[in-house]
Amino acid sequence: DVVCLYPKGRVSKVQERQMTSVGSEANCYVVACEGTSDELDVPVEAVLNDFDFKTKHCCGSVNSVNIGRILVQIVHFFWAYFRVGREHVGFSIPTGAAGHLTAGIIAMQMGLPIKGGMHVATNNNDIMH
Secondary structure, X not given: OEEEEEEOOOXXXXXXXXXXXOOOOOOEEEEEEOOOHHHHXXXXXXXXXXXXXXXXXXXXXXXXXXHHHHHHHHHXXXXXXXXXXXXXXXXXXXXXXXXXXXXXXXXXXXXXXOOXXXXXXXXXXXXXX
């Protein structure tokens, strides 16, 4: 099963519609929870730190601090760079918790020449304020 938790009232209407209108898959659950994203991390972290529970139920997490997600996002930067085919490339990055920004910085450290810079924008999710 896939469970997506999001902070009720703390995402944009567009984001909420994207998460809640993906269809009615039998194994996918989208749950609006009270509190902030940081507060939602507390029970998720508790579950993931319970090795026996995590192993028995095959639990994992994909969020902005998961290295698996960040590794995939690094590839996005290289793909875009080679797709554009120009030396002077910059990126505008919409961000919630800065996972894509982190991936872009790692891509630069790996040698990707992002000469146009990385420009970050956030919405009213208030994680960057």
